[in-house]
Amino acid sequence: MHHVTVRRVALSLWGLIGLAAATFAWIAAREPTAPATPHGIVIDGQAAFRAHCASCHECAELAASERDVARLVNKLASHGATEVIEDLEIIGYLVAPGSCNNDAMQGTLPAR
Amino acid sequence: MSLLFRGIIWFGLYLLLVLLPLAVALVTGDGRTGIGLRDYAATALGITAFAVIIIEFGLVSRLHAASEPFGTDALMQFHRLMGMGALLMVALHALAYSLPHRSLQLLNPLDVESPAQSGAVALWLLAALVTVSVYRRRLRIPYEAWQVTHGAAAVTIVAAAFWHALQLGAFSAALGTCVLLTVYVAALALLMLRYRIIRPWLLRRRPWEVLDNRDEGASTRTLVLRPVGHRGFDYLPGQFAWISTARSPLSVSQHPLSMSSSAELGPDRSIEFSVKALGDWSANKVPALAAGDRVWVDGPYGAFTPDREPGMGFVMISGGSGIAPIRSMLLTLRDRADPRPVLLVHASNKPGRMAYLADLGRLQAEMNLRFIPVFESATAEIHCEQGYVTKELLARYLPTRRNDYQYFVCGPAAMMDSVELALTELGVAALRIHTERFDMV
Numbered sequence: 001m002h003h004v005t006v007r008r009v010a011l012s013l014w015g016l017i018g019l020a021a022a023t024f025a026w027i028a029a030r031e032p033t034a035p036a037t038p039h040g041i042v043i044d045g046q047a048a049f050r051a052h053c054a055s056c057h058e059c060a061e062l063a064a065s066e067r068d069v070a071r072l073v074n075k076l077a078s079h080g081a082t083e084v085i086e087d088l089e090i091i092g093y094l095v096a097p098g099s100c101n102n103d104a105m106q107g108t109l110p111a112r
Numbered sequence: 113m114s115l116l117f118r119g120i121i122w123f124g125l126y127l128l129l130v131l132l133p134l135a136v137a138l139v140t141g142d143g144r145t146g147i148g149l150r151d152y153a154a155t156a157l158g159i160t161a162f163a164v165i166i167i168e169f170g171l172v173s174r175l176h177a178a179s180e181p182f183g184t185d186a187l188m189q190f191h192r193l194m195g196m197g198a199l200l201m202v203a204l205h206a207l208a209y210s211l212p213h214r215s216l217q218l219l220n221p222l223d224v225e226s227p228a229q230s231g232a233v234a235l236w237l238l239a240a241l242v243t244v245s246v247y248r249r250r251l252r253i254p255y256e257a258w259q260v261t262h263g264a265a266a267v268t269i270v271a272a273a274f275w276h277a278l279q280l281g282a283f284s285a286a287l288g289t290c291v292l293l294t295v296y297v298a299a300l301a302l303l304m305l306r307y308r309i310i311r312p313w314l315l316r317r318r319p320w321e322v323l324d325n326r327d328e329g330a331s332t333r334t335l336v337l338r339p340v341g342h343r344g345f346d347y348l349p350g351q352f353a354w355i356s357t358a359r360s361p362l363s364v365s366q367h368p369l370s371m372s373s374s375a376e377l378g379p380d381r382s383i384e385f386s387v388k389a390l391g392d393w394s395a396n397k398v399p400a401l402a403a404g405d406r407v408w409v410d411g412p413y414g415a416f417t418p419d420r421e422p423g424m425g426f427v428m429i430s431g432g433s434g435i436a437p438i439r440s441m442l443l444t445l446r447d448r449a450d451p452r453p454v455l456l457v458h459a460s461n462k463p464g465r466m467a468y469l470a471d472l473g474r475l476q477a478e479m480n481l482r483f484i485p486v487f488e489s490a491t492a493e494i495h496c497e498q499g500y501v502t503k504e505l506l507a508r509y510l511p512t513r514r515n516d517y518q519y520f521v522c523g524p525a526a527m528m529d530s531v532e533l534a535l536t537e538l539g540v541a542a543l544r545i546h547t548e549r550f551d552m553v
């Protein structure tokens with residue numbers, strides 16, 4: 001078959017896959033699990049933790065090794081892309097007793 | 113079934129297999145963690161790239177169902193383009209997760225602490241695999257070394273990506289998606305088993321022997337093979353088979369060669385192949401084959417054949433060893449006493465470098481064939497065209513009702529590119545142009 005035809009077919013498949021990914025994101029994001037501000041800031045500690053931290057850190061790992069709130073504050077301020085209000089929510093969530101058990105039950109990691 | 117209709121069905125099926133995991137993830141996934149549009153899109157790209165990579169195996173594992181509708185040539189090109197697409201998707205997936213955290217740590221495949229280590233391994237291996245495949249010739253990597261490492265790297269990528277999806281994916285680790293992805297991986301394992309073990313194993317009971325090994329000049333040999341203790345196979349003119357001259361058919365060293373004899377087989381059901389000396393195997397191993405030597409033949413494959421393309425006549429354009437499948441088409445049309453007109457434009461650098469030159473000239477008396485030899489440089493004794501196969505040259509010889517004919521093009525890559533372009537510029541419909549490229553990578 002003509003190689004230009006094959007290229008066109010492949011390129012249109014790339015386009016359709018991109019479109020499908022965007023549609024998936026739009027549908028998935030339509031049902032937020034956490035209350036969000038008009039600016040998209042997640043103001044629920046557990047949801048903010050899942051959104052910003054859980055892809056690299058286990059809840060228990062942060063909660064156990066960094067109970068020291070000052071260190072947590074510094075870490076969140078210097079690391080990641082959270083707003084201050086989200087940092088506070090995350091810290092509040094991490095220092096709450098049993099938070100990680102709760103998180104483990106619901107699944108800590110975000111979608112891949 | 114017309115090529116267009118076949119195309120639509122396969123396009124739909126491919127899209128379904130690629131997007132099914134995404135649909136299942138959406139329905140069954142519990143990954144709605146409020147992570148935002150960008151991360152959801154990244155998730156979708158990751159899941160889809162995984163499906164694309166798995167299907168890549170199906171495209172190159174000698175499945176007749178996959179190669180028959182469009183031919184091996186188109187399938188290989190599609191495989192290459194979708195492989196590049198998968199790399200783009202995986203890279204976007206990884207960057208979408210890394211950049212917002214202003215940390216490239218997630219991309220480090222050596223970081224054992226990173227929860228995304230297996231994903232990073234898959235990403236970098238895929239990048240290396242695509243780069244090496246695109247630049248194999250420039251990097252001077254021998255085909256066989258490339259073939260073995262390509263396969264091993266591809267399997268490692270699937271394993272790493274599968275582990276990454278199960279380990280980190282709230283969507284992909286959800287039961288429904290997880291089961292579906294496992295089915296995809298299991299299908300791939302079965303495919304590999306069939307391709308690498310079962311099929312070669314079955315070939316052990318179907319040996320072939322060398323009947324003759326003729327030097328045709330122009331660095332070309334005609335290898336005549338006969339099935340031993342079985343009936344061989346029927347094929348369509350223009351198709352090819354995988355030949356192994358190793359001791360066992362389980363060897364990875366297998367070379368694709370077009371059948372160059374008539375598809376109307378004789379009583380001993382022997383088949384001819386025309387082999388041009390290029391590298392170690394074709395220049396050293398093939399000439400050393402003697403009558404009675406054992407070889408293994410796995411075929412037939414491919415869709416480069418006039419038998420599937422209805423037309424008032426045929427235009428065949430070839431260069432160098434590209435004459436092999438064309439010779440099979442011509443001899444078959446002659447043996448069937450097919451009255452349809454055939455125009456053959458065959459190119460080489462000079463007369464002494466054109467295999468079967470005299471035979472092709474003689475064939476004109478035996479069938480409705482017009483043969484135009486084209487040489488870069490030629491002496492005055494031979495009636496021929498001089499130079500390259502250009503648009504102007506083709507315009508002089510093509511039939512007036514161009515789209516009543518089917519066009520078959522086989523030769524060096526550069527010649528094929530320019531001929532395909534010239535034919536379309538001369539008004540030939542793309543669907544009437546059929547090609548076979550000998551350099552898969």
Ligand SMILES: Cc1cc2nc3c(=O)[nH]c(=O)nc-3n(C[C@H](O)[C@H](O)[C@H](O)COP(=O)(O)OP(=O)(O)OC[C@H]3O[C@@H](n4cnc5c(N)ncnc54)[C@H](O)[C@@H]3O)c2cc1C
Nearest residue numbers: 255366367368369370387388391392393394433436550551
């Ligand atoms: C569908 C198809 C049909 C072919 N028909 C013919 C034919 O009728 N006559 C002919 O002379 N040649 C044909 N070839 C090309 C032939 O397969 C190679 O020339 C041969 O394998 C060269 O091997 P080598 O080790 O001698 O040379 P190398 O120098 O190792 O290879 C030269 C080139 O051949 C290709 N090649 C080598 N080994 C393989 C392999 N195992 N699988 C796929 N490609 C490989 C690679 O693109 C490589 O760059 C065909 C190729 C394809 C894909």
